[in-house]
Amino acid sequence: MRIPLPDAALRMLSRQLGGPTGPVGALVARMLNKGNRPAIAAAVEALDLQGDETVADIGFGGGVGLELLLAAAPNGQVHGVEPSSDMLARARRGFSEAVASGRLVLHQASMSSLPVADAALDGWISLNTIYFIADVEPAFAELARVLAPDGRGVIGIADPDWMASQPFIKDNFTLRPVTDVVGALQQAGLAVERRELSRHGITYNLLVCTRRPGQESERAGL
Numbered sequence: 001m002r003i004p005l006p007d008a009a010l011r012m013l014s015r016q017l018g019g020p021t022g023p024v025g026a027l028v029a030r031m032l033n034k035g036n037r038p039a040i041a042a043a044v045e046a047l048d049l050q051g052d053e054t055v056a057d058i059g060f061g062g063g064v065g066l067e068l069l070l071a072a073a074p075n076g077q078v079h080g081v082e083p084s085s086d087m088l089a090r091a092r093r094g095f096s097e098a099v100a101s102g103r104l105v106l107h108q109a110s111m112s113s114l115p116v117a118d119a120a121l122d123g124w125i126s127l128n129t130i131y132f133i134a135d136v137e138p139a140f141a142e143l144a145r146v147l148a149p150d151g152r153g154v155i156g157i158a159d160p161d162w163m164a165s166q167p168f169i170k171d172n173f174t175l176r177p178v179t180d181v182v183g184a185l186q187q188a189g190l191a192v193e194r195r196e197l198s199r200h201g202i203t204y205n206l207l208v209c210t211r212r213p214g215q216e217s218e219r220a221g222l
């Protein structure tokens with residue numbers, strides 16, 4: 001049974017999902033970590049890491065993706081990119097040892113302007129983020145720019161029809177057909193393999209991206 005929430009509460013939840021902040025943001029972070037963990041774990045698995053790579057979670061929210069990437073690349077380095085200062089502070093507290101040792105580097109930034117050198121990442125994941133990006137073209141160009149020639153990236157989005165039926169979807173979400181997202185990633189120079197997960201009858205899409213041949217560029221340091 002779904003308990004109906006007043007419109008003001010739904011709008012607040014919608015805003016919080018796009019930029020968790022304050023005490024409500026802390027609750028949202030916990031909720032995101034619990035609810036999205038299976039999809040994020042599948043995305044990390046799809047990167048097929050050997051353990052010494054440089055990887056990133058872009059829009060990490062509550063930080064479960066950082067935890068899973070740190071475990072999957074124990075001899076590598078993880079970058080966390082997030083615009084919300086409260087989520088960055090939460091990650092600094094929760095992963096203080098990894099931050100102190102340099103295994104985790106946190107950046108306050110947006111997908112549209114990644115503070116990472118060309119071809120510097122062997123892998124990136126970004127789940128449930130592009131709903132909050134009005135213009136994906138520059139953001140996807142950035143994802144392509146930072147990916148190493150033999151790297152992999154994973155975008156995760158829920159079925160847009162299911163999303164559209166959810167009461168928490170208010171004006172700050174942009175829902176796009178999955179084929180449009182695939183087309184925009186291809187336009188940015190990425191080859192895309194679409195994989196579907198099913199959980200509680202809801203389809204979740206993992207778009208596994210690689211550099212298209214001919215898009216090679218020199219690998220650079222961070």
Ligand SMILES: C[S@@+](CC[C@H](N)C(=O)[O-])C[C@H]1O[C@@H](n2cnc3c(N)ncnc32)[C@H](O)[C@@H]1O
Nearest residue numbers: 018019032036059060061110111127128129132
């Ligand atoms: C619904 S949460 C998802 C968090 C996490 N990836 C997950 O799946 O649990 C969306 C996250 O994207 C972040 N975000 C919003 N706009 C962004 C942008 N332009 N670039 C990167 N992250 C963004 C928000 O701050 C928020 O933490």
